[in-house]
Amino acid sequence: MQNEPQGLDGPAEAGSPEADVIVVGAGMSGLVAARDLRRRGVDVIVLESADRVGGRVMGVTTALGSHLDLGGQWIGAGHHRVTALAAELGLTKYDMYTEGMPDIIDRGRRRPLVSPATLPIIPALLTVDILARTGRTDRWNDTTLDRWLQKVPGRLARRFLEVLALVSWTADLDRFSVNAMTRLVREQGGMSTILATKNGAQEALLVEGIWTLAERLAAELGSRVHTDSRVTAIERDATGATVRTVDGSYRARRVIVAVPPPVAARIHHDPPLPAQRATLERDTHMGTVYKAVAVYEQPFWRDRARGELLVLDQPGRVITDSTAPGGPGHLCMLASGPEARNLADLEPDERRRVLLDPLVPHLGKPIADPVEWHEKAWHQDEHVEGGYVVVPDPGTTAGIMPHPHEPAGILHWAGAETAAEHPGYVEGAIHAGERAAGEVAAALEQSNSFS
Numbered sequence: 001m002q003n004e005p006q007g008l009d010g011p012a013e014a015g016s017p018e019a020d021v022i023v024v025g026a027g028m029s030g031l032v033a034a035r036d037l038r039r040r041g042v043d044v045i046v047l048e049s050a051d052r053v054g055g056r057v058m059g060v061t062t063a064l065g066s067h068l069d070l071g072g073q074w075i076g077a078g079h080h081r082v083t084a085l086a087a088e089l090g091l092t093k094y095d096m097y098t099e100g101m102p103d104i105i106d107r108g109r110r111r112p113l114v115s116p117a118t119l120p121i122i123p124a125l126l127t128v129d130i131l132a133r134t135g136r137t138d139r140w141n142d143t144t145l146d147r148w149l150q151k152v153p154g155r156l157a158r159r160f161l162e163v164l165a166l167v168s169w170t171a172d173l174d175r176f177s178v179n180a181m182t183r184l185v186r187e188q189g190g191m192s193t194i195l196a197t198k199n200g201a202q203e204a205l206l207v208e209g210i211w212t213l214a215e216r217l218a219a220e221l222g223s224r225v226h227t228d229s230r231v232t233a234i235e236r237d238a239t240g241a242t243v244r245t246v247d248g249s250y251r252a253r254r255v256i257v258a259v260p261p262p263v264a265a266r267i268h269h270d271p272p273l274p275a276q277r278a279t280l281e282r283d284t285h286m287g288t289v290y291k292a293v294a295v296y297e298q299p300f301w302r303d304r305a306r307g308e309l310l311v312l313d314q315p316g317r318v319i320t321d322s323t324a325p326g327g328p329g330h331l332c333m334l335a336s337g338p339e340a341r342n343l344a345d346l347e348p349d350e351r352r353r354v355l356l357d358p359l360v361p362h363l364g365k366p367i368a369d370p371v372e373w374h375e376k377a378w379h380q381d382e383h384v385e386g387g388y389v390v391v392p393d394p395g396t397t398a399g400i401m402p403h404p405h406e407p408a409g410i411l412h413w414a415g416a417e418t419a420a421e422h423p424g425y426v427e428g429a430i431h432a433g434e435r436a437a438g439e440v441a442a443a444l445e446q447s448n449s450f451s
């Protein structure tokens with residue numbers, strides 16, 4: 001089938017590159033879909049808006065030779081597709097370093113997660129879990145999380161839940177409904193899975209960084225991946241589609257859009273999209289998240305205290321010790337919502353100071369002076385527009401995961417949020433890529449047998 005595109009006589013400009021399938025977006029989902037199709041002998045081109053592949057996975061190799069993730073990083077329990085892909089591509093998985101539950105830092109004071117002052121948190125967490133597992137929460141579709149949290153007794157418990165919600169779902173709490181939250185908790189396996197390291201969502205990492213998966217998939221696809229190629233329009237007709245980018249056009253029999261709906265909303269469609277997909281693109285937004293990783297010669301803090309913290313003081317943030325075995329110390333920080341936006345507005349030195357100086361009394365003086373500092377405000381990335389995931393607007397249900405992915409004729413959908421299993425995670429991105437590739441391969445085979 002390779003290099004023999006059929007039925008490509010639609011209205012593209014003469015000389016337009018042609019392929020059986022065009023994949024829009026070189027995140028994990030689009031790359032997996034493209035590789036899967038290639039392996040089935042299908043001719044495929046991937047069009048990526050940014051000058052790099054990976055989308056919400058991205059990383060850095062430090063001067064000390066370690067690799068760190070600035071985007072997605074953890075492999076959760078049961079994420080067997082990421083584990084299998086990592087093994088196939090020769091990458092090494094390691095368990096996240098943990099000594100149990102994180103401590104809390106509140107008003108500069110460190111205290112255990114479970115203490116008399118934090119007791120009101122437990123019924124609130126249980127309520128969320130019970131609602132997620134059993135409740136019908138549709139009636140709370142207009143109630144935002146910030147309004148709901150106002151009813152939780154006690155300042156400390158309220159602030160704890162606020163920061164936990166921010167760093168768990170990266171949604172502004174006044175733009176996130178209680179219904180969306182509980183449905184997300186259900187999809188993600190309950191609060192205990194979301195919060196846990198061992199047997200939870202933060203179980204393991206890759207020594208080479210999860211971003212290396214994207215790099216290796218792209219390397220396998222070679223010149224079929226076109227970066228700096230933002231898709232602006234998809235025009236469908238009787239024989240396929242013309243896919244327009246900022247500086248050219250392509251012709252294909254089928255198209256897979258592996259871009260999250262609020263980001264894909266910038267692509268013009270002719271004919272217009274079916275109502276369900278148009279609503280999904282209109283009624284959702286990307287979360288807001290800032291991530292930083294401080295690098296040290298050694299994880300020296302382990303001699304004194306664990307590096308797993310939930311900081312309730314502004315900016316609320318979660319801190320984890322993502323150091324690989326034997327590697328230099330990696331201290332990872334995640335902040336979200338308005339507090340992340342304020343942080344991103346600061347000058348770089350000030351930002352680093354605001355994040356690290358308050359940790360000195362708890363982790364030791366050297367914490368303020370890392371060997372390297374890497375950071376990324378994902379909501380400022382013009383191609384990805386935010387993370388971790390797509391958030392439904394309050395009062396709507398269209399963006400509750402998993403997203404629908406019924407093809408619109410020759411147009412198919414991939415992306416982490418469409419996955420039936422582990423939506424919103426790298427695992428979901430792989431699952432959705434494989435599903436979309438299977439769907440397209442079957443459709444191509446069917447049309448071949450009729451031609």
Ligand SMILES: Cc1cc2nc3c(=O)[nH]c(=O)nc-3n(C[C@H](O)[C@H](O)[C@H](O)COP(=O)(O)OP(=O)(O)OC[C@H]3O[C@@H](n4cnc5c(N)ncnc54)[C@H](O)[C@@H]3O)c2cc1C
Nearest residue numbers: 025027028029049055056072073074231387415416425426
């Ligand atoms: C800070 C952060 C931390 C995270 N932590 C974890 C974690 O620990 N574990 C985990 O499993 N998941 C995590 N996630 C989520 C995970 O990274 C994503 O679910 C996954 O990478 C999404 O992959 P995707 O291919 O579906 O979408 P994306 O990665 O969003 O890929 C979409 C691609 O489409 C491109 N694009 C956009 N518009 C166009 C256009 N018009 N034309 C062409 N290309 C276009 C984008 O540039 C992008 O490359 C995290 C995400 C972030 C941001």
